[in-house]
Amino acid sequence: xxxxxxxxxGAGAIGGSIAFxxxxxxxxxxxxxxxxxxxxxxxAAGAMNGCFGEITSGLVSSEYGRLKVDMDIKAKSGWENxxxxxxxxxxxxxxxxxxxxTHVILNSAGxxxxxxxxxxxxxxxxxxxxxxxxxxxxxxxxxxKANDLVRPMQALYIPAENxxxxxxLLEKLDAAFLGKGGExxxxxxxxxxxxxxxxxxxxxxDGTLISADNVVIAAGVHSLDLLDAYxxxxxxxxxMFAGYGVSILARLKPGHQVPDSVIRTPNRAFACGLHCxxxxxxxxxxxxxxxxAESPRKNALISDxxxxxxxxxxxxxxxxxxxxxxxxxxxxxxxxxxxxxLIGQCHFKGLWLAxxxxxxxxHQSPLLAAYMADKIQGHRPEINLDVFSPIRKPLPGLxxxxxxxxxxxxxxxxxxxxxxxxxxxxxxxxxxxxTGYYADLIExxxxxxTPPPELVAFSYLYxxxxxxxxxxxxxxS
Numbered sequence: 166x167x168x169x170x171x172x173x174x175g176a177g178a179i180g181g182s183i184a185f186x187x188x189x190x191x192x193x194x195x196x197x198x199x200x201x202x203x204x205x206x207x208x209a210a211g212a213m214n215g216c217f218g219e220i221t222s223g224l225v226s227s228e229y230g231r232l233k234v235d236m237d238i239k240a241k242s243g244w245e246n247x248x249x250x251x252x253x254x255x256x257x258x259x260x261x262x263x264x265x266x267t268h269v270i271l272n273s274a275g276x277x278x279x280x281x282x283x284x285x286x287x288x289x290x291x292x293x294x295x296x297x298x299x300x301x302x303x304x305x306x307x308x309x310k311a312n313d314l315v316r317p318m319q320a321l322y323i324p325a326e327n328x329x330x331x332x333x334l335l336e337k338l339d340a341a342f343l344g345k346g347g348e349x350x351x352x353x354x355x356x357x358x359x360x361x362x363x364x365x366x367x368x369x370x371d372g373t374l375i376s377a378d379n380v381v382i383a384a385g386v387h388s389l390d391l392l393d394a395y396x397x398x399x400x401x402x403x404x405m406f407a408g409y410g411v412s413i414l415a416r417l418k419p420g421h422q423v424p425d426s427v428i429r430t431p432n433r434a435f436a437c438g439l440h441c442x443x444x445x446x447x448x449x450x451x452x453x454x455x456x457x458a459e460s461p462r463k464n465a466l467i468s469d470x471x472x473x474x475x476x477x478x479x480x481x482x483x484x485x486x487x488x489x490x491x492x493x494x495x496x497x498x499x500x501x502x503x504x505x506x507l508i509g510q511c512h513f514k515g516l517w518l519a520x521x522x523x524x525x526x527x528h529q530s531p532l533l534a535a536y537m538a539d540k541i542q543g544h545r546p547e548i549n550l551d552v553f554s555p556i557r558k559p560l561p562g563l564x565x566x567x568x569x570x571x572x573x574x575x576x577x578x579x580x581x582x583x584x585x586x587x588x589x590x591x592x593x594x595x596x597x598x599x600t601g602y603y604a605d606l607i608e609x610x611x612x613x614x615t616p617p618p619e620l621v622a623f624s625y626l627y628x629x630x631x632x633x634x635x636x637x638x639x640x641x642s
Contacts, residue, residue, distance in 0.1 A: 168376045169193045171541065172367055174354045174391065175383035176200050178210075178331070178527040179519050179534075181338035183381055185254070186534035188345035190542065195348045195377070197369060198384065200339065210496060210527050211412065211442045211452045212331035213427055216241050217296060217323055218267050219524060221432050222286045223571055223618070227562045229505050229552065237525060238294060239548055240532035241325070247531040248329075255340035261333060264443050267326035267427040268306055274315040274480050275433045276578040283431035288321060298323045308424035312479045328427050328442045331527060350375075354384070357391050357516065364516035367391075379541050381517045386461050386499040388507075388520040398512045400640045402555045404633040405507075405521055406620070407461040408498035410436075411469045412452035413477075414444065415488040423449045428481065434579040435619045437524050439476050448491065451477045455524075457623035459630060461497040476582065498523055502637055504562055504617040508533065509540065509554040517541065518555045558641045559614045565607060572618040573599045606631070611638040 173184040176198035184196040213219075216237040224230040252258050271284040291298045301320040309317060339349065350369065357380060358366040366376035382388045386407045392399040417423060429440030436455040444450050454469050470493060478485050499521050501507055507521035519537055522529060532548070539546040552560065563571060573596060580587065587595070603621050610616070616624065616634055624631040 167195070169195045170377060171195075171379040171381060172197060172375055172377040173381045173383060174198060174367060175381075175385065175388070176202055176335075177383070177385055178334065178338070178530040179385075179522065180381070180383035181335060181342065182530040182534035183383055183519060183537050184347055185251070185338055185342045185345065186538045187541070188342055188347040189250070189254070190538055193346075194342075195350060195375060196342060197350045197352060197354050197367065197375070199353055200349065200351050202335065210331045211328060211427075211440060211450050212334065212527050213264075213267065213326070213328045213429075213440070213442060214241055214244055214528050215267065215326050215427075216528075217287055217291050217294075217298075218269055218326055218427070218429055219432060219437065220287045220290045221283045223563055225286060225290060226567075229560050230562065232550075232552070233505070233525065234290070236529055236532060236548065236550070240529045243531045243535075244327075244329075251334075251337040251341045254342075254344040255337045256344065257337050257340055259333060261329040261337070262327055263330050263445075264328035264427045265425060266322055266324045267328075267429060268301065269321050269323065270303075270306055270309070270317040270428065270430055271319040272311065272315050272317045272430060272480055274439075274476070274582055275430065276574065276581045278574050279433045279578040280431050283433065284319065287431060291321075291323065296323065297325065306428070307426070308428065308482065310482045310484060312483065315480050322426070326427065330444060334527070354391060356394055357382070357513075359395075359513050359516075362513055364513040377515075379515045379517065381519060381537060381541075382511075383519040385520060385526075386497045388499065388518060392511075395512070398556070400636060401557075402507065402511070402518075403502035403505075403521070403557070403559065404637050405502070406500045406623075406630060406633075407458045408455050408500045408523065409458045409462040410453045410455050410496050410498060411465045411473055412450060412494045412496070413470070413473060413490060414492040414494065415449045415451055415485060416491045417447045417449060417485075418487045418489075419447075421484060421488075422446055430480070433575070434582055435575050435622065439480055441477065441481055449485075449488070451481075451485075455498065457500065457619055457630070458497075459627050462495060465493050465495050472583070499526075500619070502616060502620065502634055503559040504620075505560050506550075506553050507555040508536070508550050511555045559616075559638065561615070562617055563615070565615045568607065568615050568618055568621060569600055569603045572603050572621045575618055576622060610635055611642070614638045614641070
């Protein structure tokens, strides 16, 4: 049996970064996981190094949400050094950056109680952290050529909020890890091996056994599947759900160029806002949807592709109608039951989890790599993330009343982005009906534990999601 200091399970940005960091520190490391990375969140990501563009009023209203913001800001400060390290170790010196700066636009496509509130929260948070930004005249936002019905009304520019090429990043992580003496096995893990209370290795899908002193599970939405043999452990970890997302790579027609910066709206309708990211001089990334699913999806639904393209043409640039669709990408974000990441040791000595990062995984990957390496080596990390240890009670977010209100608002925001034509007298009836439904659902789950708004909405639609939440809450009752 092959023996290592550490096995890292997962070939995405987080798994690749942890493996590289451990190997850089002189450990004997093997990374397992198929490198084709089909339907992984990292492959479909816009890879915005975004701290502030993702801010929402709900996020900064809780202690744990503010800690996630702190993680994002700390991660942003380390990307320049991280990029240099990857270039040196990999021998690949192509620039990772594809966009310089981010324009956040507030347009009339959404809903004031969501879009305007989140836009104002972004600006207030920029001010709170003394982050440089500038307001931009809505009529002077570069590149935008929107339908007049949904044109920008306000805009701001964040010069230090950039984006990287996620595909190139993963290639560099592979090469840099190998350059540091690491080993890659292009086979997925099937189960974790343990003896008593100690993790001893993994069994691969082809039956190969690998032993190590430490096993790091960083397999995104599939991470908890590796704990199926340990139901008493798994039921005390927040279950994870797949945030299925679709993004599109569009090749612009000759004579048309992509913008220099990221252009995005605030987060809305349970998603990460409409956004576009330059990849090449005529290749544009357009994203992204976020729909919770009972299990990870492999293929995009026609309805989701149509919706994303309609939004992009309407709100970003009407001439995208003539662009060619080069690729339709599908990714599955790992969303824990309480909305917060699963980071740290997991019951067994030497077993570690690094997942559940929702939309932040790729951006936070250098930070999480250093954090996990410090923990494994017994060092004190620069940031304390102990509250995100995997085996935990549900961490609170919004109050129960605010959760219901937010769920209803986000559902309404979805309707407005779909351009629904609802008569005004129907709105209070819909509001009252959804408020009652969601309040009853939350109360039926548990008398005090409350899931995040997106899980409330989709647990109402999918019984299996409801049951998994209820089982987790029961384990901590």
